[in-house]
Amino acid sequence: MRRYRVILALTALAAALIVPLVAGQFWMTLITQIYIYGLLALSVDLLLGHAGLYSLCQASFFAVAAYTTAILEVRYGYPTLVAAPAGLVAGTLLAVLYGCAVRTRGVYFILITIALGYIIWGAVYRWASFTGGDNGITNVPPPSVAGVSIASQTTYYYFVLGVVILCAFGYRILIRSPFGLSLRGIKGSESRMQSLGYRTTMHLYAAFVISGAIASLAGVLYVYYNRFINPVAASFQISVEVSLMAIVGGSGTIVGPFIGAGIFLGLRNWVSSFFEMHTAVMGIVFIATVLWAPSGIAGFIGRWRGDGAKTKDRP
């Protein structure tokens, strides 16, 4: 089983590496977008799949990081080496602040994160003198490091791919660490973890901040990919879409969120090319996922592959 996985991973990597050589501009752009949204969905899934928290304000960290980087680049002319880390720090600091939400659980956590998400949306939308309001911030220059500009899409594709792979490895270490294990323990039974002496709220707080940092990284990658940013990036719709991506692809896995992003963005691109009511189609995807595939594609395949995986979990 393990060897199959290695072969599968290497095949996927090889496919990802040759995309720019065989595919046109359209596909490369779409796949870059899938990597970035996949990373954002991965940040959702750290909370959703491991800690059992349903955060619906991930777009806030994403947008704050993106806006910080864009404003520093465009308005103040800072180089990428300042603007990009500053965006990452700004988004993460917001997560440090918003982490107070982990005082609540269940439906209250969901509603509070929705409301917290709207603060950022309202700020970037209404604070027009600073954020550009509805128009957002345009003409973000391509990232440049030490005088070398990453202007070509092919170079940026490889850059994003590299960052995503590094993140995936870091994420793998994180969720296999004792910390990741205790998060899953809290998801299973918080009161039991408390009685074992774990400070569960602090664990969830740490997970929330790490998740915010991953979302911020996705935001910085996004702003250099898109070259402009507007309030849509901070919207509630983005937050729900990425949670759906995490669920469709398979919650609790590393590749799942990326697969989900691929399915979701691919479908939307395809449908919107010929059908005007594509929002309704995406709505139906939401409904269908909740009703028929609550554990996503990966869970569906796992079930289809047989009972082997299932019985292994049993003691």
Add this chain to the structure above:
Amino acid sequence: MHSGILQAINGVSFAALLFLLASGFTLSFGLMRVVNMAHGAYYLFGGYIGLTITRYTGSFALGVLGGGLAVIPLGYLIDRFLISRTGENHLAQVLLTVGIAFVLGDVALKIWGGDNLKVPTPIELRGAIELPGGIIYPTYRFVLILFGIVVGVSLWLLYRKTQIGAVVRAGVDDREIVSATGINIDRLFVLVSALASFLAGIAGVVGGAFLTLYPGAEWEILIYALVVVIFGGLGSLEGAMIGALIVGLLDAYGRWLLPEFSYFVLFGPMAILLLFRPRGIFGREG
């Protein structure tokens, strides 16, 4: 000073509208444990249907009634065939109802187009009236305040003073015990869900007459309703009243004094309140 009072009245009239929407949301959560993010779409649909009825019949009152009634079967079908299948999984409910809202929003866009539409109000409500102290204020929004008070008082009487209200309150506390005493809890669910849809539809028509209706309006109003129930506490009717007043006033003064930061003025106090009382003003621990 003068415009300060004007903003207070603005805030209260917006609160009246928010109460219509939030009371249904909070009651359906209290009784059925359902988070229905499609509630904003009910508002929009009710508003659009009311608009069409008003245009054809020329009667605003018929529009309000029709807009409210038309949403009831929609809400019932969604409750009965979709939301009921999510059990108590709130994330599934949120995703499902967001999906429903996307579909409804797109259908509304297809039928009524993307322009801002205003529900026509009757001539008697169009002018302005002079309040004591020489304040000139639009009649319509003043009547809206009265309407909100009437609905609020009737709901409160229904909830606190009648047998149906007592059963609903008991259901909010403990569903299992209520059904164990032989009361048909499902029938109660249908009743409360119909009431919630009806109020949301009515809110759409009366709100559409001064806020106008447009694609996306469902989300804007929904988030206000969410803040109302977070302030007041999920499942509490009194909380929805107080919450609506707080949110209406904060919003009016925020827009007036700090237009660029009006969302902070609204959400900042909410975040602080949550730090100390995560379940809102009237929410209970448990």
